[in-house]
Amino acid sequence: MHDLACASLQGDDLCLPCGLARLAGTPEGARLSQRRVPRGEPLYRQGSAYGAIYAVRAGSFKSTVHDEDGLEQVTGFHVDGDILGLDGMARLRHASTAVALEDAEVLVLPSCDAGLDPLLPRLMSRELVRQRERLQLLMGRSAEARVATFVQDITQRMHARGYSPREFHLRLSRGEIGSYLGLKLETVSRVFGRLQRQRVLRAEGRHVRVLDPAALAAACGASA
Amino acid sequence: MHDLACASLQGDDLCLPCGLARLAGTPEGARLSQRRVPRGEPLYRQGSAYGAIYAVRAGSFKSTVHDEDGLEQVTGFHVDGDILGLDGMARLRHASTAVALEDAEVLVLPSCDAGLDPLLPRLMSRELVRQRERLQLLMGRSAEARVATFVQDITQRMHARGYSPREFHLRLSRGEIGSYLGLKLETVSRVFGRLQRQRVLRAEGRHVRVLDPAALAAACGASA
DNA sequence: CGTTATATTGATAGATATCAATACGGGTGG
DNA sequence: CCACCCGTATTGATATCTATCAATATAACG
Structure with a gap:
């Protein structure tokens, strides 16, 4: 049960893809469900009920937010190994839309998964740092x-x-x-x-x- | 023990200040330590070991990051009720510096606090959303x-x-x-x-x- | 009261947005 | 297989905004 968390928590940088790779074939891995998303289809939509987070296994996604007027803004580009849906936990409703840019496949990670839980705060913290880095990159x-x-x-x-x-x-x-x-x-x-x-x-x-x-x-x- | 989490998880929006307010005087509240930070002093520094997150109780802070050349960039402005230090969990090292803009006081929240833990992912998720909103605000x-x-x-x-x-x-x-x-x-x-x-x-x-x-x-x- | 950091204000230059026209490309139907 | 069409991309001319450089004014502080 600790395979995922331990593999990923070791070292300075945490690596979910590595952790997930080890899950392939293990009992825990079998427990996790996969989901296919055809090109152009949404994995989830802004405003819809939050159910799980996802790990991209194949293909790529874009994240978008729609302001009041419905204008779309691209906020993320995700490939193999990236985690999607973390922004939905705050209000238990997805805060963005994720659309497959090509036929894609994701691992569904229920939010209270015992193996993932201890890892979650660190994963989110990293996302927080990345988001800020992106901001600094774009600004000046x-x-x-x-x-x-x-x-x-x-x-x-x-x-x-x-x-x-x-x-x-x-x-x-x-x-x-x-x-x-x-x-x-x-x-x-x-x-x-x-x-x-x-x-x-x-x-x-x-x-x-x-x-x-x-x-x-x-x-x-x-x-x- | 669930006072903090439950108070805060109720409703659509989560409110840590409310949850914390209820802690005043309770046994759990007594367990948490406070810390005073004089004006101009850092609560923590970028690169220093991560130990806890903090809730601002009085005063205000600025968050800054220093790039390779040492140039300082302001990334946050925090007042009463805000949570500081979430960005340190990823690498177990603070990713920014927090300096008191006036004499301030914070509540020290050890990362594995039983009362805070179930709340943490949602708190971080909200921060993620805010960070993105800030980015969208600044960009266009x-x-x-x-x-x-x-x-x-x-x-x-x-x-x-x-x-x-x-x-x-x-x-x-x-x-x-x-x-x-x-x-x-x-x-x-x-x-x-x-x-x-x-x-x-x-x-x-x-x-x-x-x-x-x-x-x-x-x-x-x-x-x- | 002087000294230094911070803030205001002006003139100019540089970068990106905007408006507009043209070119390309992928797909469809003839 | 080719011609046509529509969404996408490129390219140009101009406007607008913010940065930059520079000077002065004000405020904070010893």
């Missing part, structure tokens, strides 16, 4: 730095999961990226154009290839 | 909207705690407000000047008086 930095960081973040996450760190297929439109980064879609497009002219990357529509990782890293630091 | 909105929202937020919090909703003493400099809102100090100053000329409020240095709450609310909505 230029459009170029934001886009560069976004691209780098994706390549790193892809790499960590065994995919090519040089090439990937974006599943978000320019408008969605802009919404996520606090920029207008035209600005996102222009930045991609600039980075391409500087031979940092090649962006053919949504297919992105990183040509110069060092230059990309450098572009992440430009302040305003 | 004009300097005027940011400052107006900041002022309104303070008056509302003050009001909820029994102080005058019209007048308060800012304990942050223009530079600190700017850091918190993602603006330069000159811009903050100019916005205060503009709001003053429009008779929305009167700002004499750090003493602020709201003259026209409706106009202030209207100013919160200006996008970019």
